[in-house]
Amino acid sequence: MTTSRAGDLFQPGDLVNNTYRIEAILGRGGTSDVYRARSEISGRLAALKVLKAEFSSNDDYLVLLTREEEIRDIRHDAVVRYSENNRTGDGHVYLVMDYVDGPGLDAKLKAGPMPADALMTICRRVCEGLEAAHARNIVHRDLSPDNIILRDGDPAQAVIIDFGIAKDTNPGAETIVGNEFAGKYAYAAPEQMSGKTDHRTDIYSLGALLLACFRGAPPEIGRNPMEVVENKKKPLDTAGVPEPLKSVIDRMCAPDPADRFQSTTEVLAALAGRGPAAPPAPAAADAGNLEDATVIVPRPGAGTRDSAAPKPAAGKPGAGRGKAKAQSGSRGGLYAVIAVVLLAAAGGGAWFIGVLDGLFGPSYPEARPYTLVAEKREGLPPRVTGYAPSEQTRDGLASILADQDGSVDLTLASGDISPEWGDGVTGIVKAVSQLDEWRLSITGNEARLTGRTTDEGVHDRVNAAFAAGLPGGLQGAPEITLDPLFLDSADLRPVLNAVADCGPLELRSIPPSGYGPDREIEVTGTLASEASLTALRSALAGLAGGRPLELDIDVLNPTLCLIENFLPSAPPGDVGIQFRNGEKGNAVNPSGDFMVGENPVIDVVLPRDVQNGYLSVSVLDVSGNVFHLLPNISRKENDISSIRAGDQGPMSIRVAYSVAESAENGGLAFQVDDSTLGKSKVIAIHSDAPLFTSMRPTTESASGYAEALRDSARSQETRILSLDSRILTTLAR
Incomplete structure (x- = not known):
């Protein structure tokens, strides 16, 4: 915890906008300070990110803070939740976000090396959070150990914070703080040195920080900018890192973005053992003599891509290289080639003006990686974001979700996906829509489907629908769980006993037949710290299955709790x-x-x-x-x-x-x-x-x-x- 100073904008005990009581300062930055505060209305702990006085009237920094607030649309437990942007009566601008109690990975890094299994858990958790952000075209751009907090010290509860310099990757979107390089040199991807970022930039940074935490020291990258640029061209030294962590980091941190995992979904598949950790092997070279092949070179400017963008796959439009056997000594062969070229040119013109749309369907820009995330969370309407190959797919999904007030935000695009991809996605969403909660995450043809229900019949029907695997050429094993309709109080007592550190914790108003789906779980007692209260809430939420929690807990301190254990x-x-x-x-x-x-x-x-x-x-x-x-x-x-x-x-x-x-x-x-x-x-x-x-x-x-x-x-x-x-x-x- 950072110590308060006389010059801090707020002091412990100050009341901000008659709502938030300041309890402590958590950290100081170049443009803003972060305080821990408690709502006087709800009692909820929050973190207040307050823009420093000298920047409160600067439009550039106000845009920064406003943009960070907009990232509240990302709804995932591994991404810090933002709630509101406000201004005090004397003009100080602040942003309210969830308070995450636990050490940052930077503190863990200073404490020494971390075990590989904990880092694999962190990698999985952070990738799931990034997957949710990337599905909305939000790239963090500054992943480093100080931007990941382990709630209650638990690697499985890692939370990504500080999206203040995040950028929307939609064409034309503006960077938050200009176009300058934002990431920290030690963990930045090579392409960031020239200001280029996409989803794979975050993947590189995550791999680099995992390696640093395994070593217990940040990577050596050089003493001056020239050394940094040169060192970034080299693979990271992962000697001594045990498998499978080594292969995962090697692939995440390949200097060339095209050699990395192309999405966090691919990383998750590799962690689950469903995808390769090592880069795919290059195609074998053609045995034929290059002099026997005609090389077609694209015209200057055609198909030009940002160097940070994925390289087109062989055989795809814009691959820039093709070949055909030359027929020596035969004018007929030459005429045939010319005819083919003219036909192709005519067809190409017809394609671009839409004449052939009726035969081949409309042409959409290519998306790489080709992603889609569909989900329904407890208490929220379902939603689908990402890409779709056709209007039929987009409209079919919208029709399925309409009855649940769901929303569909899909961009029509082509990509390296199976021909039945759209029908497969539509069929999956239709099948899982009867579950209480579900989530479908897809990159290319790799899919991850999870869901839960308290209805045994629904559980069996959904599993039967995927008995032969996922439809539409999609790869992945569905994970559909059956939660008990009634939760026995005996299942909760081990959690209460494990967390109790200040006298016994008790369940109040226990229903005789168990807790139904909407029955509130009431706990009363005392705890020694806010960290213990957060741990209790988190542990109970994992068992409650969406049931409301009422924690009537007095948070004391270790001294009071010592006496509490001896009170008559x-x-x-x-x-x-x-x-x-x-x-x-x-x-x-x-x-x-x-x-x-x-x-x-x-x-x-x-x-x-x-x-x-x-x-x-x-x-x-x-x-x-x-x-x-x-x-x-x-x-x-x-x-x-x-x-x-x-x-x-x-x-x-x-x-x-x-x-x-x-x-x-x-x-x-x-x-x-x-x-x-x-x-x-x-x-x-x-x-x-x-x-x-x-x-x-x-x-x-x-x-x-x-x-x-x-x-x-x-x-x-x-x-x-x-x-x-x-x-x-x-x-x-």
Whole structure:
């Protein structure tokens, strides 16, 4: 976590636009800073990317931030979610995105080498996120270890962040920050040195950063720009990297883009063992003498491509090389060649003006790679993006999805696909449309189909539809899973037990027959950190199958959790704990939040029916200390009947005073300083006998108090009647 500085635009405790409470600064960049904040409305953690003051009125940088917000259309768990772009009252522009709690790969890189199996998992996860971005023609252009975060430290939960310099690869789309080179030299693809990027640029960068994480050090690329350019022409040194990671990285990081995987779908296929990791072998050279072949050279400018674009495959239009046997000594042969050329020219002219469309179909620009992504996620309408070979395919998909309010965003294009490709895709989408969730990702003829349902009949019908494999010449094994209709609470308890680090986590309102598809899963308890809460939410979401989650969790800290494990087991009572502001005339503070410099006043309210027994009140401080408010050396009486002195009604007992009251009567008073901020816990224990055999000191360590509680619990002489508590939070201004 980055330490706050006096010059930072926002400080912990600041409230942005009456919505986001700043908790910490996460990092500083050249044009923007990123803060962790919590919504005062929803309680949700968020990351706020704030444009620095000097750039807030610069249109170029405003376009950058606005464009980054538009990437919110990418809906995938491996891509950070963006939600809104806003401006404060004093003109500061900020972007709100999901907060991802976990180490970045840059931190892992500094810590040393990572195991190959973890890197294979990261590669698979990041490729799935890039696949979703590339399907919308969005290229990251700056993949590096600091732009990938492992949520909760889990390689399977890798998340791509910082799409601020991403570029739409549609023709004519503008780069975010001019056309200059954006990627970091160590991980940039060779073609980026001349400002050229496409989907394969991201594939190279991902492979390079995986190699760096395996080595535990970034690649050596040279000490000056000339050395960098020269070194980028060479393959990366993968000696010592175990298979299959080595072959995957070699193919991802081939210096020539045409020798790499042509899409992330191909990478995923190789990782799954369904595609080659090594580059395809070159076609064998023709045994014939080149002098016996006529070489047709395209006219200058015809079929010219960006050097970063894929090279045309042999036999495809624009391949630039063909051959035919020459007939020596035969004028008839020459006339025949001329006739063929004239016929071809006439046919070509007819093709370009559309005369032959009725015979051969319309001509569309070639797309390489030829991709399509169709998916339906829980709670969202289905959608299809990418390329289609015909209007019939596009309209057929639109018709299938119309009943589910789905959308189709397809560009008509030709490509290296099977003749039945369009019918195959249409048939697949029609078959899976009855699933609860599904996703179809295609590059060329390689397909990846996943889906799930709670209906056994639907599951069987969909699997039967693909018993002979995917239709339309598409290659890939479908993965359709059957989720149970009712989820047993016993399946959730191992997750709760594994995450619990601050006392037990409990399921509330457990349905007797199990959780139905729409039944909310309620969990209550305490955790030691936000990271634990994120881990719990993530683990439960994996089991919940779309069921709503309600986590009524108090996030404490390790000190409070130490005590939590030793607190006596007792039901809550009706003893109230009330906070007031001492510096504001003891005005009630319903939130329990106190800023630096403020004076928390604490009252314990006894209900009418609590007339006897003993009351013990303590503060478990965020710093790791325990303050005993009642009883203590200067205030020994905690017998409720003595405190009441005949008062039979509800009774308020002040246990922590304002500074002015303390000066007058000597009672204990607190004032918040900035040495330690966070959550403290006030506990009120009602027992039928004194809690401890001897007086505890006014202040002691948490471990000392925990030991005393343990000893008290072993005694059979004292019975705990109730235990009530409330959180007091200290914040910086």
